[in-house]
Every structure is written in C-alpha cells, then in structure tokens.
Amino acid sequence: MGVSAKREFEETDYQVTEGVIHVYHKGSSRRNVVLVHGSGCDCAMLSWKEVIRCFTEEYSVYAIDLFGYGKSSRIDDLCGDDFYDRHIKSIKETVDLIGIDNFVLAGLSMGGSISIGFAMKYPEKVKLLMPVDSWGLSRKLPFHKLNYWIMHNTDFTLKQYKLTAKYRWMAKCAISYSLIGDKSKITDEIVDEVMFACGENGSGKSMQDFQRSSCLKHRTVPFYNQKLAELEMPVWFVNGEKDALVPLKDAENASGIVKDGKLFVLKGCKHWAPKEKPEEFVNIINKFFNN
Template identity: 45%
Template structure:
C-alpha cells in the first residue's frame, strides 16, 4: 500500500494507492466515522489484483485535514473542487469513480461536473437519490442539536451501543461484526470532535423540507456507463429509490442480498467480483466497437 498527501485549497488530502495497470479506480468513502481504510481496507487488495486503485480520505476524515467552516450550501461544491485538485495533481486523465453513501453523492456530482474524466461511475448505497428522508423533520431537528455529540460519547463507552448501531444499519450479517471492528469504532467515537464531520455532512444535506443533493432529475445527463450497487436490506437508502435511479439513466444494478448500508465492507469479494466483471465487459465492448 502506498500513501501520499495532496495539497488542496481545503488542506492536505490523504490517499492510498495499490496495484498497477491501465485502468484506475478511485474509491470514495461515506460520512460519520468513516475513512478510506475503514470502508475500503478489504476491497483494495482484492481490486488491486486487477488494476490501479486509489482510496481517498475526504476532507475532515482519516488522515486528511479538516477545513474550517465546512458546513453549508457550498459543502458539496467544496468537496468536488478538492477532488478535482487531487485528480489534476495525480495527472489522472480518465478513471472509474466509485463512491459509498456520501461518497456516492460526490461521485455522481463529480461525474456530472467533469464527464470527460470519468469512464464509468459506480454509486454504492448512495446518497443523493431521494427528495427527503423518512421522518425528515425529526432528522432535520436532530442534526441541528447537540444530541449527535452526546450519542457519540455514549457509544465511546458502550460495546452494546456500537454493535447495535452496526447491526441496525450497516451490516446485515452479524458474524461480520468483529470485536476488532467494535473497538475500532469505539475509539473513533471517543476522539475529540468525532462528530464534527458527520454534523457538517448532515447539516449540509438536510433542509427543513428536502434532501441535498437531489440528483434524480439530472441522472439522465450522465454520459458514462453507470453501475449502481445496493445492499437490498439497506435501511438508510431505499432500494426502491436506487431501482428508479438506475432505470432513469439506463444503468446496470447489482443488489447484494442481505447486505445493509456497508455492502462492500460486508462482502468485499462479491463487490470486487461484480465491479471488475462489469468494468471488463465495458472494455471488451469498447474494443469490439473499435474493431
């Protein structure tokens, strides 16, 4: 695994690289306590057997710097600008972009903003596909209180609460909830300002009446092949919304049976197999068209 820091207008962005080859796949993680190595640690070595893989610690996560005053209407625009600066400094001309949850919304936004750079797009259990959340007004109230900080402090002291949080929304297979993962998340919950990045994301993503961004009307503008990957038991992103999104842009869709919101973490072998088979089929179709 190779690591490096890229300087952007939002500070230093940390990234991890593995593998070689003509195909590059960039992976974006989700919000909360997430980071490149938390969501993609199991995926990277498997995918690196086939291609060049880059996993990014988004600003405010992992080993990347935290920008000041990050929440607000410019939240997604600032993220996309930082990602574009990373791409430019890495001299990436074309690559596959995959993103999980918040990272999925960023991936869609990036593909819309810079379509010539993206050869294929893979939103995974992606945010950005609904107009509002269930119990939307409650969640809007909740994220604008101090209760999130309190809940993180509680989880930092309780194995039970961490396990409950994982099994209720992230992993469908309870056997995948290892003691190592529980202790890792407990430690992250106890870190100073642990809730800050999640608060920035949620406060920037929920108005009183709607979810932000809402890409549903723009998905038909995507110019590249798209594969949606979805845990079919995901309680945070409705599978029905993902099916509608896939149909609206003639995208491929793979449902990971029994998985919840952290589908690549839950079954990395299946995720990599499906992803690489799909990427390979695109390359084969392109070669056939040229011939």
C-alpha cells in the same frame, strides 16, 4: 506532497487549495479505480480496506480520505450550501495531482453523492460511475421534519458519537442495526475500529456538518434524480438489499433514469455493503472491464 514509509498500502498527502488530502494507493496498472468513503465515523480505510485487498495487480486503486476524515485536514467552516462543491473540488485537485484520468469512480453513501456531483461536473474523467448505497437518491428522510429539527437544533450527533466511542454494546448495536446485515461478520476488530473512529477528534463534527448541509426543512440535498439522465457514462448502482438508510427502491428508481444504468443488489447486506461483501463488489468492477 510526501509519501510515508512502506506499509500494506502506499500513503500520500496531497496539498490542495483548502488543506491536505490523504490517499491510500495499491497497484500500478492502467485500470484506475478511485474510492470515496461515506460520512459519520467513516474514512477510506474503514469502508474500503477489505475491498482494496481484493483487487488484483491488474488495477491501480486510490482510496481518498475526505476533508474532516481519517488523515486529511479538518476544516472548521465546511458546513453550508457549498459543502458538496468543496468536496468535489478537493477530489478534482487530488486526481489531477495524482495524474489519472478515465477512472472508475465509486462512492459510498455521502461519497456516492459527491461522486455523482463530480461525474456531472467532470464527465471526461469518469469511465464508470458507481454510486454505492448512495446519498442523493432519496427526496426525504424517514420522519423528515423530526430529523431536520434534531439535526439543526441540537447536538445529538456529537453526544451520540461520544457514547458510541465509550460503550462497546452501543457501537455493536449501531453496526448491527444499520451497517452490516450478517451478524457473524461483526467482528471484534470492526467494533474496535468503529469505537476508535467515533472517538477521533472531530468525527462527530464531520457528521454534523454533513447532516446540516444535506437536510433542508422539506427535503434532502442534493437530490439528483432530475439530473441523472444527463450522465453519459455507464452508471452502475450498488445497493445493499436490506439497507434502511438508502432504501433499495430509491436505487432502483435511479438506475431506471440513467441512460446506461444498471443496479447490482448485494443480498442480505445493509448500508456497508462493500465492507460486508468485498469480493462481490470487486467482481462487479471486474465484470465492467472484462466486458
């Protein structure tokens, strides 16, 4: 384990069973928050950088690069039935090495489904669970059979990532179509970040691993709705109002199943709701602690 030179955020590599998990950290308070990013070209800094900057000194915030993303280890055989269990195990080992318990756990998209699975397996560690535009709440994809065939029988995703890394217009269209609702917030910096991330070695493979591990012929996995009632901690769902990837109605259904569930809708936002409205997202966490 080693800490890098001082930057905007502290950065630490944690050696866990299957490789290295890279963590960004800000703050030294007892109000601990753990942030888990989504799939695709994502990583901790791409999804959570703006959010971390909004936290005050009252918080200690940790943003994790999952295996296959950012500065964490690439794993060749991560795809399969144990995809989620292995990610959950890596987070458990990481937070144990950090030495934190009783934290807020927020996960975006794929990270949301990993976070829900973590909370089910280690409920004693999670003070508040926040699935954000979360995978795991929808039983099927739009045009499910067609998407299943494409994911499992072609390398469309790998080709898509290469093209997005090469053509600026394509990256901008992808962001506008599914990720950010307010076009004025699609800055040159964000487009550059997405293009760079899509060109990173293994980013397309990481997305393909997620897709093939999460889409069966007739349904998606995991689908948590039948188990959400088991969660005893508060579960505050956050969803973009215009998210087409995780429809708002699915988050509404899920929030009604949980014993202590709430739903917060970020108006006008799509799938990258916290990146689009970071202050509003952090205010939701402030509300939890202030109450």
